[in-house]
Amino acid sequence: MDDNTPYAADLALVERLRAGDEDAFMALVERLQSSMLRVARMFVSTQAVAEECVQECWLGVLQGLGTFEGRSSLRTWIFRILTNIAKTRGQREGRSVPFASLAGDDLDAPAWDPSSFKGEGEPWAGHWSSLPHDWRGIPEERLLSAETRGIVAGVLASLPPMQAEVLRLRDVAGWTSQEVRNALDLTETNQRVLLHRARAKVRRALDAYLGDDA
Amino acid sequence: MTTDDITCREVVELLTDYLDGAIPPPDRARLDAHLARCDGCTAALDQLREAIRVTGTLTEEQVAQDALEPIRGVFRAWRSEAGA
Numbered sequence: 001m002d003d004n005t006p007y008a009a010d011l012a013l014v015e016r017l018r019a020g021d022e023d024a025f026m027a028l029v030e031r032l033q034s035s036m037l038r039v040a041r042m043f044v045s046t047q048a049v050a051e052e053c054v055q056e057c058w059l060g061v062l063q064g065l066g067t068f069e070g071r072s073s074l075r076t077w078i079f080r081i082l083t084n085i086a087k088t089r090g091q092r093e094g095r096s097v098p099f100a101s102l103a104g105d106d107l108d109a110p111a112w113d114p115s116s117f118k119g120e121g122e123p124w125a126g127h128w129s130s131l132p133h134d135w136r137g138i139p140e141e142r143l144l145s146a147e148t149r150g151i152v153a154g155v156l157a158s159l160p161p162m163q164a165e166v167l168r169l170r171d172v173a174g175w176t177s178q179e180v181r182n183a184l185d186l187t188e189t190n191q192r193v194l195l196h197r198a199r200a201k202v203r204r205a206l207d208a209y210l211g212d213d214a
Numbered sequence: 215m216t217t218d219d220i221t222c223r224e225v226v227e228l229l230t231d232y233l234d235g236a237i238p239p240p241d242r243a244r245l246d247a248h249l250a251r252c253d254g255c256t257a258a259l260d261q262l263r264e265a266i267r268v269t270g271t272l273t274e275e276q277v278a279q280d281a282l283e284p285i286r287g288v289f290r291a292w293r294s295e296a297g298a
Contacts, residue, residue: 020293020296022286022289022290022293025289026282026285026286026289029282029285029286030276030277030282031274033277033281033282033285034274034275034276034277035274037277054285055284055285055288058285058288058289059288059292062288062289062292062296063292110223110226110227111226111227111229112223112226112258114223117221117222117223125221126221126222126223126224127221127222127223127254128222128252128254128255131253131254131257132254132257132258132261133257133261134257134260135257135260135261135264136260143264143267143268144268144271148268149268149271149272152265152268152269152272153272156269156272167269168274171266171269171270172269172270172272172273172274173274174270177234177236188236192230192231192234192236195230196227196229196230196231199230199262199265199266199269202265202268202269203261203262203265206261206264206265206268207261
């Protein structure tokens with residue numbers, strides 16, 4: 001194997017799967033299953049259908065292992081198979097899901113409260129009228145407390161599905177922007193706008209909660 | 215506050231791209247210059263970084279083990295069929 005391919009570790013894992021390593025397979029399933037179910041659920045009508053899509057995806061993954069070339073990460077490749085299955089299934093169900101209903105209709109909204117900036121016609125228009133709170137004074141134990149993390153979890157639960165999934169994959173699971181784009185079949189621009197909106201809401205909720213301490 | 219031609223209102227919309235290294239070099243240099251002189255935008259960038267860090271401490275919900283058994287079944291059927 002060529003160790004210089006970017007996804008050498010994934011190719012090694014694929015070899016173990018092809019050799020029938022059940023533990024390696026189940027560890028992979030455990031890591032990806034909850035995101036896979038959420039992603040499938042975006043495109044189909046019920047949780048049961050989403051579960052069928054995920055099961056069909058795993059079979060497709062196993063049957064296609066020989067075609068995985070390591071040109072993308074394994075998890076990206078798996079999600080591409082999944083979104084294809086789920087979208088096709090959704091279409092067959094006669095369920096067409098407009099992008100806006102997944103992505104949210106607030107993608108053009110400003111990340112920051114417009115009243116934080118000086119208005120047109122004022123001197124220094126577009127610059128801060130009141131400076132953001134300086135969070136650097138917030139103690140680490142407060143910033144990472146269960147309550148603060150609960151605020152973020154609450155925002156995550158309230159986001160439109162595609163904003164939530166991009167935020168989860170990027171900032172909770174640590175995927176790269178390219179992986180997320182490929183996995184969810186998003187354009188570069190859409191991936192970044194979705195992430196920007198989702199992060200803006202997290203930041204705003206945290207500021208409302210922590211701002212008085214800053 | 216600065217006299218450059220990019221406003222703070224515009225800067226805050228670019229911070230996700232900025233952190234992703236997705237801003238082309240000339241614009242990035244302009245943004246760096248703005249941030250170097252603007253306490254407000256520096257605080258905004260710091261807030262965004264901290265928001266990302268707190269989000270990163272959340273954990274993926276785990277699917278119950280028995281819900282994974284059908285997938286194990288898929289694997290075993292595939293393995294016996296493939297003769298692996």
